[in-house]
Amino acid sequence: EDQVTQSPEALRLQEGESSSLNCSYTVSGLRGLFWYRQDPGKGPEFLFTLYSAGEEKEKERLKATLTKKESFLHITAPKPEDSATYLCAVNTDKLIFGTGTRLQVFP
């Protein structure tokens, strides 16, 4: 069965303390992996698409990487405005979402 697991469920960081979020997957045929950011009471906001192992994408303090089994979202020197839930989704013949990592960055 296709499955997507995100860890940790929640993460508290001090401003400037870099860390990584994990998205591990077991799927029969990966056509792409997506990262989204979701703020409370809002819809997910698209961040990145990764298609093949070894691929990397960057946007401001965020960097997403992909291997054959997992993806990491690295957050460098986070700020309080980076606080949100980060979702990953894998595309097989359908889009399967993980349950997200709730990130809190405090001053």
Add this chain to the structure above:
Amino acid sequence: DAGITQSPRHKVTETGTPVTLRCHQTENHRYMYWYRQDPGHGLRLIHYSYGVKDTDKGEVSDGYSVSRSKTEDFLLTLESATSSQTSVYFCAISEFAENTEAFFGQGTRLTVV
């Protein structure tokens, strides 16, 4: 922001009543989706559309129907609402092939009492 508007944003309804949620897009994207989001489950696909009058079921389609009579509008109907359908519903659109990156609306919080 992608031009996606969901209405209503909040609704409380009684068990057994029909409910229709609307998604309107101004991007002229071919693909439209309805998801529900529940704690511990992530986003789950209810139905999707790949063109006017072309729709298909997702993983949690029981108790829901959809219609798409125009490119810009995708309606989700709960035929007879139940408490298990209390959720936050999101509409999404994508331009290219099915399941490429999707852009989401702001969501509709539905409570069935």
